[in-house]
Amino acid sequence: MLDAVGDVFLCSNVTWALLTVLVSLLWWRSTRPLSDVPPGPRPMIPILGNILQLETDPRKQFAKFRRRYGDLFSLYIGNKHIIVLNGFETLKDLLVKSGDKLSNRPEARTLEIVCKYNGIVASSGKLWREQRMTSLALLRKLDFGKQSMEGKIQEESVYLLDAIGKENGNSFDPTAVLGNAASNITCNMIFAQRYDYDNDHFRLILHNISETLKVSGSFAAMNYFPFLEYVPGDFCGLGKLNAFAETFNETILNPMMKYNIDNYDPDNCNSFIALYLKEMYARQDAGEETTLDVENLKQIVNDILGAGTDTTTSTLRWLLLYMATKPEVQEKCYQELQTHVGNGRSPVLTDRDNLIYVQAVITETSRLAAVIPMGAPRRVAEDMWYKGYLLPRNSMIITNLDSVLMDEKIWGDPKVFRPERFISEDGKLIHREELIPFSMGKRKCMAETTAKIEVFLFFSHMIQRFKFTTEPGKPTPEFEPVVGATSAPKAFKICAIPR
Numbered sequence: 018m019l020d021a022v023g024d025v026f027l028c029s030n031v032t033w034a035l036l037t038v039l040v041s042l043l044w045w046r047s048t049r050p051l052s053d054v055p056p057g058p059r060p061m062i063p064i065l066g067n068i069l070q071l072e073t074d075p076r077k078q079f080a081k082f083r084r085r086y087g088d089l090f091s092l093y094i095g096n097k098h099i100i101v102l103n104g105f106e107t108l109k110d111l112l113v114k115s116g117d118k119l120s121n122r123p124e125a126r127t128l129e130i131v132c133k134y135n136g137i138v139a140s141s142g143k144l145w146r147e148q149r150m151t152s153l154a155l156l157r158k159l160d161f162g163k164q165s166m167e168g169k170i171q172e173e174s175v176y177l178l179d180a181i182g183k184e185n186g187n188s189f190d191p192t193a194v195l196g197n198a199a200s201n202i203t204c205n206m207i208f209a210q211r212y213d214y215d216n217d218h219f220r221l222i223l224h225n226i227s228e229t230l231k232v233s234g235s236f237a238a239m240n241y242f243p244f245l246e247y248v249p250g251d252f253c254g255l256g257k258l259n260a261f262a263e264t265f266n267e268t269i270l271n272p273m274m275k276y277n278i279d280n281y282d283p284d285n286c287n288s289f290i291a292l293y294l295k296e297m298y299a300r301q302d303a304g305e306e307t308t309l310d311v312e313n314l315k316q317i318v319n320d321i322l323g324a325g326t327d328t329t330t331s332t333l334r335w336l337l338l339y340m341a342t343k344p345e346v347q348e349k350c351y352q353e354l355q356t357h358v359g360n361g362r363s364p365v366l367t368d369r370d371n372l373i374y375v376q377a378v379i380t381e382t383s384r385l386a387a388v389i390p391m392g393a394p395r396r397v398a399e400d401m402w403y404k405g406y407l408l409p410r411n412s413m414i415i416t417n418l419d420s421v422l423m424d425e426k427i428w429g430d431p432k433v434f435r436p437e438r439f440i441s442e443d444g445k446l447i448h449r450e451e452l453i454p455f456s457m458g459k460r461k462c463m464a465e466t467t468a469k470i471e472v473f474l475f476f477s478h479m480i481q482r483f484k485f486t487t488e489p490g491k492p493t494p495e496f497e498p499v500v501g502a503t504s505a506p507k508a509f510k511i512c513a514i515p516r
């Protein structure tokens with residue numbers, strides 16, 4: 018009996034050994050780097066590819082690989098061939114000059130499950146073009162590049178300053194208040210309303226965004242190792258993610274959509290949702306072939322909330338961290354605000370032209386912070402050649418924005434916080450085309466202008482009213498970021514002393 022069991026074991030061991038060899042050979046053949054593709058580290062372990070050769074911080078790892086392999090290098094993870102693009106020239110050539118071939122998102126199970134490839138962030142091709150173009154036009158109609166946006170931020174600044182003032186100069190973590198303020202600007206765009214910071218719906222929106230970001234790392238593993246989706250115990254966080262999405266949809270999104278559809282009035286469209294519906298009905302009534310529909314609209318609401326909150330919040334957090342730890346820089350910003358704005362009124366957008374040092378500080382912070390250090394992944398639409406290398410169709414592209422923002426050849430001392438690098442000898446602001454925290458080309462951030470206005474106004478309001486300091490008697494906060502989809506400072510506390 019025992020022998021029989023042993024035979025079965027022996028037999029199954031031999032079978033397993035043979036199967037393992039076969040799978041490894043097949044894998045080795047399928048992932049053996051083609052000779053024409055960009056070079057890179059040789060995948061060490063079957064199936065896993067290069068994954069164990071990577072440090073947790075991709076910025077540092079990719080800087081090493083760039084030194085070793087050059088501006089284009091290949092990685093193999095699971096079933097994906099990834100090509101990482103580094104350096105300004107490469108990114109400009111490939112994202113701007115050959116933009117059409119690299120404008121699609123990769124095929125990824127996560128994008129399929131969460132977004133169904135709808136909306137703007139996850140979509141590709143004709144659908145992406147129509148959704149992005151239409152959304153940009155509608156946001157412009159709402160006047161969200163300019164004046165009305167300014168009014169909304171001025172209004173929100175009052176609430177932000179009030180919330181900071183309530184801390185009474187005691188130490189606090191500014192993440193929540195900054196997140197509230199940034200998120201209210203996107204809520205204003207989409208729903209034409211702001212929420213009080215203690216409103217339950219508002220808390221749910223913010224909770225949903227931060228929790229989704231937290232599980233997104235493990236969730237993304239499914240894109241490279243599809244079998245992980247079937248590992249029991251919510252290994253990839255799919256269950257959690259679905260639960261967040263369901264609560265958000267049931268509590269906020271679906272009622273909001275229903276309200277807008279039931280109360281639709283073509284002569285009174287003051288939110289993105291209402292304007293999108295108007296455009297959708299118009300195209301449908303005219304019998305046009307269109308991708309505009311309610312499912313895409315819902316996804317765009319998620320896209321704008323997701324893409325617009327964490328990025329702006331992280332940028333503002335970096336700014337406050339630098340100000341609290343560099344009092345001399347903060348004082349110069351304050352003095353400039355005193356000279357050109359004073360205390361009698363709030364800073365406005367037209368003050369930007371006079372607030373050169375403030376602008377240089379914001380610019381330098383957005384360079385060093387690189388809040389989306391690796392852009393968002395792309396896919397090669399068709400086989401293409403660049404500098405003698407083949408970029409095979411369907412390989413995944415990572416746009417290493419950090420490689421430009423931290424390039425020694427461009428900035429000389431990229432690790433040093435030096436706002437003066439953006440001020441010319443005659444005191445003017447220097448615009449450098451290499452400053453690309455919003456990426457480049459057709460797929461660059463859809464709301465660069467909006468985000469810049471938001472950051473400028475919130476920042477100058479805060480500096481005008483408060484002096485930010487580190488916590489007395491505590492170690493200086495760390496500058497090493499937490500790098501995930503975004504690069505944010507580690508949690509820190511500061512004090513805001515009223516001026």
Ligand code: HEM
Pocket residue numbers: 137138139149203320321324325326328329332388389392393394416454455456457459460461462463464465467468472
């Ligand atoms: C400081 C703040 C921000 C930074 C640094 C930033 C940066 C970026 C970057 C690097 C991308 C990826 C581009 C690519 O695919 O390569 C992106 C995409 C995007 N951003 Fe922003 N962003 C910011 C704020 C915002 C805000 C406030 C909104 C909305 C109100 C927004 C909406 C979007 C959208 C919808 C996309 C997807 C574009 C597409 O796939 O076509 N972003 N952003």
